[in-house]
Amino acid sequence: MGGFELGDNQYGKAETRLVRVDRDGDTHAITDLNVTTTLAGDLAATHLTGDNSGVLPTDTQKNTVYAFARDGVGEIEDFALRLVRHFVTTTAEIKQARVRIEQYTWDRIAATGHSFARGAGTRTTTATCDGESAWVVSGVADLVVLNTTGSEFHGFPRDRYTTLPETHDRILATAVTANWRHASTGRDWAQAFAGARDRLLTAFADTHSRSLQQTLHAMGERVLEGDDDLVEVRLALPNKHHFLVDLAPFGLDNPGEVFHAADRPYGLIEGTVRRSDAPDAGLAWW
Incomplete structure (x- = not known):
């Protein structure tokens, strides 16, 4: 040994x-x-x-x-x-x-x-x-956002254990954790943060989502597009599920108005968007 x-x-x-x-x-x-x-x-x-x-x-x-x-x-x-x-x-x-x-x-x-x-x-x-050398990563955590429409999820594979119905109109909600890496260490941090946060929210709001993965990528791209000093952005988006409640047993319809907000278990979507011409960070601590 x-x-x-x-x-x-x-x-x-x-x-x-x-x-x-x-x-x-x-x-x-x-x-x-x-x-x-x-x-x-x-x-x-x-x-x-x-x-x-x-x-x-x-x-x-x-x-x-x-x-x-x-x-x-x-x-x-x-x-x-x-x-x-x-x-x-x-x-x-x-x-x-x-x-x-x-x-x-x-x-x-x-x-x-x-x-x-x-x-x-x-x-x-x-x-x-x-x-x-020194480097800086900025970000935001627990930024809860929700779209009441403009979100779909369908076309996924099905097997004997699949019970999830396909949907062409659903509530999409998440608690955003995003971290973006700066190329420099001397800048207007407050302005950079406010701009990145605003672009995250705008991208979430105006992206017609066919998956939360698609939304994640759109948000990451938007953050980088607005600030040349940002190299890459990493996002974690838990899917805060809202399930339509079946009111038929009570003799009532439910035209997309009453939902159960489930806190767990939840889907967790994570990904990185980086500039294609940026070198690999190689930063184990970022």
Whole structure:
């Protein structure tokens, strides 16, 4: 029997919750984040012998997030880049750092400067630095969308276990998770995010869907078409099924008006759309 060796490994602090309030007189702004830091490098000693001389404590990683926030957060892409560059330059054994941030949306309630309501969707970013280069992925998660018509699903293979009827008009609903990779690390992040999110929604709304896969590809293409700095986009679209309820036992018809919204099980459609002339990213951490 052969020996053993240490394979790929990483460690970090998961889900550090950070809320920063910026106060401009009576008008306040909220930045509400969930930050996960992940580090990798020359860490064989701690795994093999328990020598922790190269292990930056995860508690230190958490504290760094809070300390950096004291100077302001700004756009989450910039905040993530600040953190990853710090981690790879302050501990010799750390060769690669990744920071993933989820930003929860808060909408201001009219006529107040300090009252907010939770908004739709979660803005996300992941920044990675290997000491020589850095790259950024932005995105959105849990963006729930629905079309009441304009969706079909038919022509699929049938076997002895197939009970799903074909449909030429159905509700199509999903909770969009999309991540798009930037070619550069210095740009107007807020504008880029707003544009990509708007194109996702517009593509979902104006695509006559014959499958959720087709819709996914249309959404990915639209995101890339509107921003030359974006290289590829990855999407995950769970099919949030809505089934027409049979009201015949009650002597009632149902002309496409009453549905049962099922939460599970659900179809999960995933895919990537990339520029045909873009080199393979080769980024294991993106």
